[in-house]
Amino acid sequence: MAAELPARARVVVIGGGVIGASIAYHLGHLGWGSDVVLLERDRLTSGTTWHAAGLMTCFGSFSETSTGIRLYSRELYARLEAETGQATGFKPVGLIEAAADRDRLEEYRRVAAFQRHLGLEVEEISPAEIGKLFPWARTDDLQAGFHVPGDGRVNPVDLTTALAKGARMKGVRVVEGVTVTDVVTEQRGQLDSVTGVRVADSVIDCEYVVNATGMWARELALRSGLNVPNTAAEHYYLITDTIDGLGPDTPVFEDPAAHGYYREEGGGMMVGLFEPRAAAWHPEGVPAGSSFTKIQPDWDRMGPFLETAMARVPVTLEAGVRTFFCGPESFTPDLSPIVGEAPGTRGYFVAAGMNSVGVLSAGGLGRVVAQWIVDGKPDVDVTGFDVDRFRDYQAEQTYRATRTTEILGTVYAAHTPGKQLYSARGAKLSPVHDRLVANGGYLREVSGWEGADWFAGPGVTPTATPTWGHADWFAQWQAEHRAVRERAGLMDMSFMTMLRVTGADAGRVLDHVSGGAVDGESEQITYTQWLDDAGKLQADLTVTKLADDDFWVVASDTAHGHVLAWLRRHIGDGDVTIDDVTEQWAQLNVQGPRSRELLATLTDADLSNDAFPFRTARFVTLGGVRVLLVRITYVGELGYELYLPSAGALTVYDAVAAAGAEPVGLKTLASCRMEKGYRDFGHDIDNTDNVIEAGLGFAVDLDKPSFIGREAVLAIKAAGIPHRRLVQVRLTDPDPLLHHGELVLRDGEVVGYVRAASYGWTLGGAVGLALLDAGEQPLTADWLKAGTWTVDVAGTTHDAVVSLRPMYDPTNERIK
Numbered sequence: 001m002a003a004e005l006p007a008r009a010r011v012v013v014i015g016g017g018v019i020g021a022s023i024a025y026h027l028g029h030l031g032w033g034s035d036v037v038l039l040e041r042d043r044l045t046s047g048t049t050w051h052a053a054g055l056m057t058c059f060g061s062f063s064e065t066s067t068g069i070r071l072y073s074r075e076l077y078a079r080l081e082a083e084t085g086q087a088t089g090f091k092p093v094g095l096i097e098a099a100a101d102r103d104r105l106e107e108y109r110r111v112a113a114f115q116r117h118l119g120l121e122v123e124e125i126s127p128a129e130i131g132k133l134f135p136w137a138r139t140d141d142l143q144a145g146f147h148v149p150g151d152g153r154v155n156p157v158d159l160t161t162a163l164a165k166g167a168r169m170k171g172v173r174v175v176e177g178v179t180v181t182d183v184v185t186e187q188r189g190q191l192d193s194v195t196g197v198r199v200a201d202s203v204i205d206c207e208y209v210v211n212a213t214g215m216w217a218r219e220l221a222l223r224s225g226l227n228v229p230n231t232a233a234e235h236y237y238l239i240t241d242t243i244d245g246l247g248p249d250t251p252v253f254e255d256p257a258a259h260g261y262y263r264e265e266g267g268g269m270m271v272g273l274f275e276p277r278a279a280a281w282h283p284e285g286v287p288a289g290s291s292f293t294k295i296q297p298d299w300d301r302m303g304p305f306l307e308t309a310m311a312r313v314p315v316t317l318e319a320g321v322r323t324f325f326c327g328p329e330s331f332t333p334d335l336s337p338i339v340g341e342a343p344g345t346r347g348y349f350v351a352a353g354m355n356s357v358g359v360l361s362a363g364g365l366g367r368v369v370a371q372w373i374v375d376g377k378p379d380v381d382v383t384g385f386d387v388d389r390f391r392d393y394q395a396e397q398t399y400r401a402t403r404t405t406e407i408l409g410t411v412y413a414a415h416t417p418g419k420q421l422y423s424a425r426g427a428k429l430s431p432v433h434d435r436l437v438a439n440g441g442y443l444r445e446v447s448g449w450e451g452a453d454w455f456a457g458p459g460v461t462p463t464a465t466p467t468w469g470h471a472d473w474f475a476q477w478q479a480e481h482r483a484v485r486e487r488a489g490l491m492d493m494s495f496m497t498m499l500r501v502t503g504a505d506a507g508r509v510l511d512h513v514s515g516g517a518v519d520g521e522s523e524q525i526t527y528t529q530w531l532d533d534a535g536k537l538q539a540d541l542t543v544t545k546l547a548d549d550d551f552w553v554v555a556s557d558t559a560h561g562h563v564l565a566w567l568r569r570h571i572g573d574g575d576v577t578i579d580d581v582t583e584q585w586a587q588l589n590v591q592g593p594r595s596r597e598l599l600a601t602l603t604d605a606d607l608s609n610d611a612f613p614f615r616t617a618r619f620v621t622l623g624g625v626r627v628l629l630v631r632i633t634y635v636g637e638l639g640y641e642l643y644l645p646s647a648g649a650l651t652v653y654d655a656v657a658a659a660g661a662e663p664v665g666l667k668t669l670a671s672c673r674m675e676k677g678y679r680d681f682g683h684d685i686d687n688t689d690n691v692i693e694a695g696l697g698f699a700v701d702l703d704k705p706s707f708i709g710r711e712a713v714l715a716i717k718a719a720g721i722p723h724r725r726l727v728q729v730r731l732t733d734p735d736p737l738l739h740h741g742e743l744v745l746r747d748g749e750v751v752g753y754v755r756a757a758s759y760g761w762t763l764g765g766a767v768g769l770a771l772l773d774a775g776e777q778p779l780t781a782d783w784l785k786a787g788t789w790t791v792d793v794a795g796t797t798h799d800a801v802v803s804l805r806p807m808y809d810p811t812n813e814r815i816k
Contacts, residue, residue, distance in 0.1 A: 004175050008205040009037040011373060012197045013212055014180045014220070016040025017049040018156060018359055019351050020212035021163035021174075022366025028170025030374045036172045037204065038164070039197070041179040045160045046291040047214040051327040052156040052359045053237060053272050055252060055261065057095045058120050059148050060111060062741040065380045067118045069364030076363035077154050084169065086162035089155025093251050093263075095148040096125075096134055098312075100257035103414045105143040106468045109794040112146055114741040117750050122148045124795075134253045136243070136269070136315045137262075142255075153252060153263055156359050163366075183209050183224050185345055190571050192224075194347035208373055210349045215286050215330040217338070217352030218395070226342045227390045230353035231400040232281040232328040233408050234295055236302055237272035239265050240319035253313070256412035260309030262316075269316050274356070275305040278408035281328045283401040295326040329356050333394050333403045333424075335410055336385045337361070339369060340378070343388040343565030349373060350387045356411060377532055383682040388561035391448055399424045417739055418466035420444050430494040431586045431649035439663045442473065446666070447557035449495035454480060454665040468794075469737065474759075480664040481671050481761040484635055488592035489664035490656050497541075497560040498582045498643065499553040501567070505574035506551050510543055513570050513708055515691060515700035518543040518551070525617045525630050527699055530566060531709030535690045535716055539563050540681035544617040544630060552617070552628065552643070554587075558682045570708070586649035590661055591639030591672075593814070598659045599640060605629070614816045623655030635669060636676030636806070637814050667758075674758040674767050675808040677728045684756035684769040685726065692716050693724045693771075695804070721778035728807050730760060730767040731791060732799045738766040738791070745797065746772075746787035754791070763807055772802075781805075 013024045016038060024038040040046070056077060058070040077090040099105040112122045125147050127139040133147065164174050184196040184203055196203040211217050211228070221228040250264040261272040281295065310316045332338055332353035342348040351369050354361060372378045393399060406423040413419070427448040430436065436443065441452030442462035454476045456462035464473055483489045501510060507519035516528030522545050530539035541555035541563065555563040560582065567578060590599060600607050605620040612618070617630040625648035633639040644652060657663070677695075679685045685694045691713060700713055716722070729744055738757030743750045757768025774783055781804050790797040801807075809815070 005178065005199060005202065005204060006037060006173065009173070010035035010206060011037075011208040011210065012204055012206045013038045013210045014197065015047070015212035015214060016044040016160070016164070016174070016176065017047050017212065017214050018045070018160045018163065018362040019214070019354065019365060020210070021160045021167065022362040023210055023212060023351060023369050024167040024172045024174070025163040025170075026366045026370035027373065028167045028172045030370055032374060033167065033171030036167075038167065038172060038174045039178045039180055039199070040174070040176045042291040043176050044164055045157050047216070048327065048329050049156050049160055049358070050292055051325065053261070053263070053270065054089070054154050054156050054359060055263070056090060056154045056360050057148070057151040057252060057254075058360070059095055059097050059115065059122055059146060059151065062111060062114060063384065064118060065382070065384070067115055067120065068380060069361050069368065071119060071364070072367060073360055073363030074150065077159060080159070080162045080166065084162045084165045086158065086165045087155070088159045088162050090152065090159070091248060092150050092152040093249050094133070095151035095252045095254065096130055097146040097148075098130065098137070098253070098255040098257070099143045099145065100141065100255060101143065101414070103416045103468065104257065106794050107415055108146050110741060113743055113792050113795060114753060117743055117753060120148065121150055122146055133251055135245070136313045137253055137255070138312055138314060151252065154359060159359065159362075180220070183220070183348060185224060185348070188346070189573055190568050192345040194345065208347045208349060210351060210369065210373075212351045214352060215328055217330070217350060219285055221342070221350065224345060224348065226345065226348065227392060227395050228338050228350055228352060228387065229390055229394040229400055230330045230332050230338060231283050231404045232286060233331050233404050234279045234281050234298070234326050235329040235356060236275075236297065236324075236326050237270055238306070238321050238325065239270050239323040240268040240316050241322050242267040243269055243315055243319050255312045256414070258309050258312040259305050259412055260312055262313055268319065268322055269313065271309055271313070271316055273302065273305055273309055274408060274412040275302065276409040276413070278405050280401040280404040283397050283404065293328055295328060297324050297326040331355050331404050331407055333400070333407065335407050337365070338385065338387050339365065340372070340382055340386040340388065343561055344568065346569075377534070378687065381686040381688050383558075383686045386562060388565045389558065390561065393427045393448060399427065416466035417468060418464055418471065426450060428495070428583070430492050431646040432492050432494070432588070432653045435650070435653055436492060441663070441665065446495045447560065449557065451495055452492065452663075452665040454667050455663050477667045477671070478761045480662070480668040483662040483664055484592045484637060484668055484672055485762055486593065488590060488594040488598050488661045489668065490653070490661035491589040491591065491664050491669060492653070493589055494586040494649070495557045496582070496587050497555040497557060497563055498585050498587065499564070500579040500581050501551040501553055502549055502577050502579070503575040504549055506549055506576050507545070509571055509574050509576050510551055510553070511704070512706065513567065514543060515707055515709065515713070516543075517701040517704055518545060520545065522547055523616060523618050525615050525632050527632075529691055529696055529699055531691060531713070532687070533709060533712060535692070535709040535712030536687055537681060537685055537689050537691060537694060538566055538687060540679055540685065540696075542632065546617070556681060584646055586644055586646050588642040588649065588653060588656065589639065590642065590656055591633055591635045591637050593638055594660070595637070595639050598656070598661055601659050602655050623652045625652050627652060633815055634678055635672035636678070636809055637672075670758040671761055674756070674769070675760045675763050677769065677806040679726070679769070680756060689726070689771070690716055693722050693726065695726050721780055723774045723777060723779050724771060725779040725804065726769055726771050727784065728767065728803045729754060729770045729789070729791060730763055730801050730807060731765045732801065734765045736766060736793045736798050738768045738793070742768075743792040744770045744772060744800070744802070745790045745792065748790075760808075767807065770802075
């Protein structure tokens, strides 16, 4: 076999499943085919692709990226046979998604409106109409259905074969029976770079490698010191004997509330299961020789779930069972795929952890990864599935095994606001965690930390029922919001990313990657963005200059890995040391009009406006503890952020609370920042937005002679006012709520959607940030003023107002 291997290839794709084959196919179509080799340790599809259910369904996602990936996949599979001569088995027989309860109906109505805007043809149908399209289902207790006529099914093995054939037609070498034992790298500056892959006793030199090895991805990545925490789990389906009337044109039917999906297979019915509580499979590592693996079914565990699923389609209870199958599929801790260039290693790409949607995602995901490799950056929002989002603790076997049992069950769970995961909790605790609990904090997971959403009060155990509407605890939220707006709130944000960046070249490097001027006077904090060469966002953070060779960088919890990776990629040979002190330091925020007078009672430092103006950062002694005190806000009030070593956090927290600051939670942070229109990278802004469209041009200093993205920003500004801009939107009716994905209409025409939202207790209604597109003309304040504005909330339109300026304190008087 070694004779078939080239000595060199520009790209080596490892893994011959549907994902690897698609990446190779798309690299070929981008002109790199003759310099690409795809290596498969056994035969194509032998990992998990061969036993996939073959659903090609697009419905159900609030993500523009995921919806686009699936729509592209569906379109590709429809034309691939004509291109390659190899059948894919794709049949657009249609999908019917059942809504069995009011929560799912609300969710699906919102999803349907959002995805229609993105091009998916979906309509709500009645239970009676479900019965006509899929007469085998019991429909008397269903609320409604959602019909997607263009969705359907595909044969995973044939599809992979077609993609591999298409890749070969473009010059890609596809070699089976070859096991890659390691990826070879060498250190260049502060980063490693891929130089080859090891196969037996030989090495194939390459510049890029793609780890598309499915359930083996974690183990292969670990050999290079990379964290890819996917874990295999048992996945079940059965196939009945022949059922009268079933045929290859029968639609796909899904009832998530009954744990089941149903489609025709060989004249019988396939009943697939996503049980609420699953079983991890060999989290310690995939057994050697695992090809075309079948797992012994656990009938006792699966019996009740299977009965529920089959009861939705009673004919399956009467037909004989031809096959009861269990095979491994790979899942991630947050049910999102693991994709992108690995942090710390140039040229090492990952495409794994597909969470049972690998076949229906493969076409679009293969295109995204191939384009990312060729162009050097992705052309879609990747903040939700970038490989650099994971932390070390998520690689631990106990964590992965525990989380996998719950995360598979969320595939078919209702996504009602307020739902959260309860497995593998408590991975990271704030140094003031005990105070959060003592004050009745309702805890939720924040990138592994336990953060308080709101407080029920000292000694009270908080409870909350997920809902799409106003919850019982909204009264506490409102009170905390008012505490910040009228008095002073105390918030624990120790989960934030905190980096100490030092060295003779620290200022030069940070100024180069930052759009703002961060290397000016000492004891100053600068709000800034990190941009790519196209002027698009890579980070949204603050940089505080403590001294000429000492800087303090703070970013959100979700941006932790990306900020570290981005900075390391741009250090080069500079004298720069990055100290990640996130787990050694605490962040406490004191925000509100009384924050200055309150803190002044705890320190001898002069906190007057003249001595300590907005954007000042200075070490002071506060409550007997040395604290980096920064006058800055993320809620739109006079306020301060306190950074200090964890050992002193309880002392300072207690002192600030005793001085009169009231505990407030993360819901208040969200509602206050949304009223002020403050951005949050990875939620309402992402890597597809340029800094001008995002409304952040004020934070970019074009007088600086050089920074990454400067020329692009100059060109964008020279082109005039953009037609795409992020704006605030508020509902005038105080009752309906905004969450994410609601369509924004101008004069009855959809012009964008809400990216993130909260409730504006001061403004008197739901408020969010929406990206709007004015089409051929500039999106100006006059264009906004000339329109009549509404927002579609689950199929009902509500009057709204929109604004480019913050609706709360637009002149920043309260801050400064």
